[in-house]
Amino acid sequence: MFKFRYKALAIAALALSLSACATSGGTATPTASKGTYDPQFTAKVQADVDQYKAAQTTLPPSGGPKAVPGKNIAIVTITxxxxxxxxxxxxxxxxxQDIGWTSTVYDGQxxxxxxxxxxxxxxxxxxxAIVLVALDETTVGAGLAAAKAANIPVACNACWDLSSADTKGPYADVQPALSLFSDMGKASAEYAYLQTQGHPKFLTFNDPALSxxxxRTNGFDDxxxxxxxxxxxxxxxxNTPFQVANVTTTLAANAATAAQANPSFNAVWAGFDFAGLQIINGLRxxxxxxxxxxxxxxxxxxxxENIKLIASGGYQKATVAVAFKWGAYANIxxxxxIFAGQPTVDQNVPIRLFDQSNADQAQDGTWNGDADFRAAYLATWKG
Structure with a gap:
């Protein structure tokens, strides 16, 4: 999750989404392992994929403090x-609203x-407190400095690598955890390995600048x-890198060029779904x-849209969903x-892999875990 550099409407996404885009191509030096289909390794990969595909029923942590009353939160979103x-x-x-506080939203446009x-x-x-959405230290450094001077804690959703357990860095809280997004990149690669019977030849596409x-790329590399x-x-x-700001402009053409120049590929790995749709447009x-x-x-x-494509047996065969809404409740x-004088905790924000066999459980693309996270948080906050 790297530092977010954007101009104007280079929107992070969430990847969060958060959406992304393409500037161009460039081909990485091919990396390969030259062996054969390894039954022992394959069994491990299959176990990983089975676990990622299964229902994720772990609940948020219990034992937290009752809601501290009367707090007002400013939410500053990238757009x-x-x-x-x-x-x-x-x-x-x-x-x-659920915890009983008030909030004001500020649009960074x-x-x-x-x-x-x-x-x-x-x-x-x-x-x-202030909660940021997809705004990191490189984009709102002056604002973070002003918040620190005013002794206002800042939480962030979608800037996962910028928190320190000891100093809290520029953030009092960051959700979800960095490791979760690495797992997403790895899980999708493992799925492709199984689908190619242990012989994936990847075309890869991702933004090398967003945290x-x-x-996700790190997970793929692992x-x-x-x-x-x-x-x-x-x-x-x-490998064809691109920038979030160009996902709807040049990514499709770059994908077509990469595919035509490298016809030996059998699997496309895309960092996130919205970019994946543009890649498919280019291949089409x-x-x-x-x-x-x-x-x-x-x-x-x-x-x-990607879930629908997967369910219909389309070109995309799998996606790894992340419970972004759960992550927002985790921030709060x-x-x-923090207001109660207690440390932050691992909030158990889940991910799950969906393919055609379980796409009907993806809640039409609104999957946020297979447990009632909201009810769990409300039970804690009400004491």
Missing amino acids: LAETGAKTITDALTAAV GSATTANDKMQQAITTKPD NLIA FMTECAAAGGDCSVVA QAGLVPGTTNQFMVSANGDG DDLNR
Whole structure:
């Protein structure tokens, strides 16, 4: 999850979503392991995938403090124009209402300058805390400094690598955990390994600048390292990086170019679902979708359109969903713990892999865990 650099409407997403985009291509030096199908390694991968596909019924942590009354929260979001960021912002306002606090939403409109201005505006109202959505230290540094000077704690959703357990870095709380997004990237790669009977030849596409998306690439790379160590036959035929700001402009064409230049691939790995749809558009324009080959795509986020494609047996075969709304409630629960003088905790925000066999359980792209996380938080807050 790397530092968020954007101009104007380079919207993070959530990957959060949060959505992304393409600037261009470039092909990585192919990496490969030259062995054969390894039954022992494959059994481990199958066990991982089975676990990711299963219902995720773990509840949020219990034993937290009763709601500290009378708090006012400022929510500063990167933009309300992007679906993922708006989903999280709406979930934060719902969580604030559920715990009995009040909130005000400030729209950064996709601009670092505007977001910093909105933070300054929020600080003048003296809120008890600020929650950021997809805004990190590189984009709202002045606002973070002003909040620190005013002794206002700042939580963040979608800037996962910027918190320190000891110093709390610029943030009092960050949800979800960084490791979760790494697991998403690894899980989708493992699924592709099984679908190719242990011989995936990947085209990969991801934004190398956004924090949560970089974590997904790290998870993919971890799998490739494990495959090589096991003597497996896994390779990256070509890597095409892109930028979030260009997902609807150049990514499709770049995908078509990469596919035509590297016809030996059998699996496409995309960092997140919205980008995946643009990649499929490019492959379709190049005459590769639909086709007679066994090529397919895997991605992550659990977006509704992608779930429909998976359920229908389309080019995308799997997505790894993350419970973003749960993460928003986790932000508020951790702030409540801070107000009560208690440490923040692991909030058990889940992920789940969906393919055609379980797509009917993905709640039309609104999956947020297989347990009633909201009821669990309400029980804790009411004491």
